[in-house]
Amino acid sequence: xxxxxxxxxxxxxxxxxxxxxxxxxxxxxxxxxxxxxxxxxxxxxxxxxxxxxxxxxxxxxxxxxxxxxxxxxxxxxxxxxxxxxxxxxxxxxxxxxxxxxxxxxxxxxxxxxxxxxxxxxxxxxxxxxxxxxxxxxxxxxxxxxxxxxxxxxxxxxxxxxxxxxxxxxxxxxxxxxxxxxxxxxxxxxxxxxxxxxxxxxxxxxxxxxxxxxxxxxxxxxxxxxxxxxxxxxxxxxxxxxxxxxxxxxxxxxxxxxxxxxxxxxxxxxxxxxxxxxxxxxxxxxxxxxxxxxxxxxxxxxxxxxxxxxxxxxxxxxxxxxxxxxxxxxxxxxxxxxxxxxxxxxxxxx
Amino acid sequence: xxxxxxxxxxxxxxxxxxxxxxxxxxxxxxxxxxxxxxxxxxxxxxxxxxxxxxxxxxxxxxxxxxxxxxxxxxxxxxxxxxxxxxxxxxxxxxxxxxxxxxxxxxxxxxxxxxxxxxxxxxxxxxxxxxxxxxxxxxxxxxxxxxxxxxxxxxxxxxxxxxxxxxxxxxxxxxxxxxxxxxxxxxxxxxxxxxxxxxxxxxxxxxxxxxxxxxxxxxxxxxxxxxxxxxxxxxxxxxxxxxxxxxxxxxxxxxxxxxxxxxxxxxxxxxxxxxxxxxxxxxxxxxxxxxxxxxxxxxxxxxxxxxxxxxxxxxxxxxxxxxxxxxxxxxxxxxxxxxxxxxxxxxxxx
Numbered sequence: 001x002x003x004x005x006x007x008x009x010x011x012x013x014x015x016x017x018x019x020x021x022x023x024x025x026x027x028x029x030x031x032x033x034x035x036x037x038x039x040x041x042x043x044x045x046x047x048x049x050x051x052x053x054x055x056x057x058x059x060x061x062x063x064x065x066x067x068x069x070x071x072x073x074x075x076x077x078x079x080x081x082x083x084x085x086x087x088x089x090x091x092x093x094x095x096x097x098x099x100x101x102x103x104x105x106x107x108x109x110x111x112x113x114x115x116x117x118x119x120x121x122x123x124x125x126x127x128x129x130x131x132x133x134x135x136x137x138x139x140x141x142x143x144x145x146x147x148x149x150x151x152x153x154x155x156x157x158x159x160x161x162x163x164x165x166x167x168x169x170x171x172x173x174x175x176x177x178x179x180x181x182x183x184x185x186x187x188x189x190x191x192x193x194x195x196x197x198x199x200x201x202x203x204x205x206x207x208x209x210x211x212x213x214x215x216x217x218x219x220x221x222x223x224x225x226x227x228x229x230x231x232x233x234x235x236x237x238x239x240x241x242x243x244x245x246x247x248x249x250x251x252x253x254x255x256x257x258x259x260x261x262x263x264x265x266x267x268x269x270x271x272x273x274x275x276x277x278x279x280x281x282x283x284x285x286x287x288x289x290x291x292x293x294x295x296x297x298x299x300x301x302x303x304x305x306x307x308x309x310x311x312x313x314x315x316x317x318x319x320x321x322x323x324x325x326x327x328x329x330x331x332x333x334x335x336x337x338x339x340x341x342x343x344x345x346x347x348x349x
Numbered sequence: 350x351x352x353x354x355x356x357x358x359x360x361x362x363x364x365x366x367x368x369x370x371x372x373x374x375x376x377x378x379x380x381x382x383x384x385x386x387x388x389x390x391x392x393x394x395x396x397x398x399x400x401x402x403x404x405x406x407x408x409x410x411x412x413x414x415x416x417x418x419x420x421x422x423x424x425x426x427x428x429x430x431x432x433x434x435x436x437x438x439x440x441x442x443x444x445x446x447x448x449x450x451x452x453x454x455x456x457x458x459x460x461x462x463x464x465x466x467x468x469x470x471x472x473x474x475x476x477x478x479x480x481x482x483x484x485x486x487x488x489x490x491x492x493x494x495x496x497x498x499x500x501x502x503x504x505x506x507x508x509x510x511x512x513x514x515x516x517x518x519x520x521x522x523x524x525x526x527x528x529x530x531x532x533x534x535x536x537x538x539x540x541x542x543x544x545x546x547x548x549x550x551x552x553x554x555x556x557x558x559x560x561x562x563x564x565x566x567x568x569x570x571x572x573x574x575x576x577x578x579x580x581x582x583x584x585x586x587x588x589x590x591x592x593x594x595x596x597x598x599x600x601x602x603x604x605x606x607x608x609x610x611x612x613x614x615x616x617x618x619x620x621x622x623x624x625x626x627x628x629x630x631x632x633x634x635x636x637x638x639x640x641x642x643x644x645x646x647x648x649x650x651x652x653x654x655x656x657x658x659x660x661x662x663x664x665x666x667x668x669x670x671x672x673x674x675x676x677x678x679x680x681x682x683x684x685x686x687x688x689x690x691x692x693x694x695x696x697x698x
Binding site: 016021073102106107109111118122123129148150153206214216219221223231233234236340343 | 445461463464474478479480489495512554556564569578579689
């Protein structure tokens with residue numbers, strides 16, 4: 001982390017959270033599709049020149065999950081939300097709001113969050129909407145949830161994840177590097193009102209200099225007549241993997257430093273680290289940069305791959321259910337989004 | 350408004366705004382493309398059987414604006430944001446956050462808000478993201494802005510509008526009713542910290558029973574192999590215009606009643622009404638339902654058409670610049686989104 005890229009050399013100052021109602025993470029949920037797709041499965045399916053051993057070595061992934069073509073994101077998100085509510089022993093009726101951090105969503109209009117609302121049987125329409133901020137989407141949604149609870153909500157359900165990353169029609173447009181990278185995963189985080197302060201600091205930033213590090217063409221620019229229509233519209237292009245790697249490490253440094261400054265805490269005070277693991281190596285390098293042993297963090301990348309907005313909450317859920325995070329621990333949680341957007345929190349579990 | 354449709358018979362209770370930092374609308378901005386497209390222009394261009402007179406009579410629209418095919422939403426949003434900042438005599442550097450209520454956005458990834466950030470020359474990356482909630486998107490974004498200011502931000506820029514509604518490739522897929530309905534427009538609302546209380550109440554709700562009232566197919570369900578790819582993916586389908594009309598009137602009643610209950614104010618206390626004018630008739634019928642003369646509201650529908658998320662802020666801007674709203678007035682502002690999502694505020698200008 002000696003050099004820095006983009007405009008992130010001068011990230012914005014953080015704001016202390018002005019709160020008269022505190023929020024906390026009440027519970028989490030996690031759902032991955034049943035189908036396990038190994039590296040060899042992809043090698044056979046797409047006829048690419050690669051070996052399982054080489055993929056494991058270079059990217060650190062063994063397998064990932066794939067949703068059936070006919071599945072909707074909403075049906076997985078419903079299951080993640082229900083699991084999350086059950087773990088909190090709450091009925092869906094307790095919710096004041098649903099925020100879905102989407103990549104694509106099932107449709108443009110209506111919001112996929114509305115479909116989840118319907119699937120939860122919640123007919124007294126609480127606010128529900130989709131937000132778009134790629135890999136850091138759940139971080140943005142969590143900040144919104146904290147702010148909404150501060151302003152009067154009691155329970156906000158944050159959802160993340162999507163089902164497109166391994167669609168055969170999209171995957172076929174990929175190169176051998178990105179073909180193995182992604183997986184389908186879905187996660188829920190329930191944020192609720194707390195009598196005591198759990199979130200010690202929050203910090204979010206963007207870096208528009210890095211806007212082209214990861215790019216999905218779908219949008220109105222397709223209507224300019226310069227591009228064909230087809231499944232490739234859904235494909236994420238990442239022209240420079242090494243720069244993305246570097247930008248995630250920059251983001252890790254920027255966010256953690258601001259969170260320490262805002263909270264008055266130091267790395268020594270932190271019991272556990274949750275972060276976005278776009279690859280196995282980027283997870284390891286973040287921990288090395290923070291001076292944290294791997295035993296104080298967790299990564300599902302080897303089995304789920306890069307699940308975009310679901311990465312961070314899938315890791316958080318894994319840490320909760322395995323007992324890696326227990327009540328009272330101080331957690332540094334970060335998400336780094338495609339180079340261009342990142343955010344994080346320090347909270348007491 | 351004797352019958353009610355959907356699950357909106359039982360809308361959720363509203364929450365009082367728990368605030369320790371007040372917010373207010375500081376200024377607005379509005380940009381429409383230069384090209385004026387008359388009804389006759391569309392009749393000639395698409396060879397539909399209609400007359401300007403019939404379109405004016407049935408929908409209440411004379412003309413609308415159309416962005417060039419090569420234009421991006423970001424470039425118009427930048428202009429709206431700059432105008433808004435200039436009216437407030439603030440530099441872009443004053444902003445803590447940008448929220449763009451999009452329909453499509455220029456691309457899926459990165460967020461169009463990031464492109465706006467870049468165009469504003471704001472290289473110290475404040476948080477910026479897109480949200481998706483169709484016609485009521487700016488209402489959702491304003492609630493977020495108020496909550497973010499409550500939590501510590503000083504200035505939040507809310508943007509709305511998109512450039513796709515009249516793309517020739519999309520328009521050609523439309524029927525004669527929807528062909529005339531839409532227009533391209535872009536608006537900005539700057540929300541800032543206030544020493545005194547401006548927002549008296551806020552209320553947002555959704556109605557998942559109405560999820561199919563307005564539908565844009567673009568999304569992962571296209572990858573199921575059941576649909577072809579093409580410009581029609583961007584087309585909004587509204588199978589039942591009468592039900593949408595009714596749902597907007599339901600939404601008007603639900604939102605206004607909750608805002609009155611939450612604020613302790615009555616319609617008699619309100620000096621001006623801003624609402625979404627999906628058609629001229631739906632604007633008139635809302636005012637009739639509220640018992641408000643047309644002189645106490647404003648609609649740009651006749652000249653701009655249905656601009657989706659930009660409708661409400663375009664009307665708000667028009668009211669500010671024409672002096673229809675002056676400081677001290679109490680304003681009821683609502684947005685009703687495609688039947689399935691609505692929200693509003695009572696604020697003191």
